[in-house]
Amino acid sequence: MIENVKKINNLGEFACYKITYPNTIRVTYAPHDEANTDYQNILQWVADGNTIQEAD
């Protein structure tokens, strides 16, 4: 169950998505790749009405 998704940049370019989950120290850093299941989960999370947080 995804709690939050945030874009991570490095040197001014997109690097990955940071996914956090409730009540755990586990996090996922997912690529922008449609074959990646975690990215697929992000797309579903967005389709469910959630919003990806922009990078700092």
Next chain:
Amino acid sequence: MSKSQIVTGGIADDAVTANKTSGVARPNVNPLIINGDMAVAQRGTSATTLTDGSVGFHTVDRFAYNDFGTPSSQHTMTQESLTSGNAYINGFANALKMDVTTAQSSLDADDAVTILYKIEGQDLQLFKKGTANAEKFTLAFWVKGTKTGTHVVELFDRDNNRHVAGTYSISSSDTWEHKVVNFPADTTGVFGNDNARSLDINWFLSAGTNFTSGALQTSWGAQSNTQRAAGQVNTVDNTSNNWHITGIQLEVGEYTSSTIPPFQHESYGDNLARCQRYYQRIADGTNKMIGLGSAYSSANFFMVIDPKVTFRATPSIDISSASNYFLVIGNNQSDFVDDFFLEAQTTNQMIRMANTSDVSLTQGFAYFTQTNNANAFLGFSSEL
């Protein structure tokens, strides 16, 4: 000796068929089910409180907890070591165990819990599904359940939203039994010849009426949820209930309990390597080496990881993220860092990670990295 002298002795020539000769009938060299003997558990051997929201991989590689709706039942999943019983004396030293820790005696209509196995389409082409020459499927496994009665196992074609179900009966409570379940061929709906998820195998543990109110779909057909698990007993209705499984094999063609070819045991190393196409845990616990990198600048540390085997697709980083869980060491100094993130240049053959939030290093110097907490871990996931 001439060819004419080679005969089958007292056995009629046409009585010797492929199905009667162990292993010869298989078109596949390696078992289609990876880790069917439950030997590999990279993420750990026990996971507690699996319930609504816990869908995913927790212990034994390739086998996921899965649910539908919002089930309230809770489970502990373990990689179990076997020392007795029929599965053990038939060569299986490990099993996957689901222990009900919070019971759900009354299921909501849309609730269901399954153990899920997913297969890439390119590994299923030998079934010739969707063609005139489509093959039957046979699924065999050892199972032990507290709850006796009818259980449902389903094949779900994700490419074409088609499914078929079979049943097996647990005859004796808490006793290992070997089951062979046949599924018909499907001349409709081709499996994609790619690295995507094409076939799901669902072993149902519970199913609400949205999954049981129709007649069980025993021939391939378009998705009809009410026909997915008709007849499934509720194995989650009592905290005394356990369900165990091991020795899973998927075969091309139709077999019986008498003709099913033997389970294809692999070495642990071969099994692990096949699991690592989908997940690689490279560090677990404190003071475990991760790899070598360098300081691009004082506040930007890059590191490259060469994976053990090529991933199915570009992997994610699966990591514990907490204060000082990792160390970056070099140039007579060390820095604590909380985690590492994935860089966009990562491919399924090479991983680049970085930390830009915690380090203060000397530009251009090399540094190695390691874990720094008993609860720290780092893995890469390319699961289906």
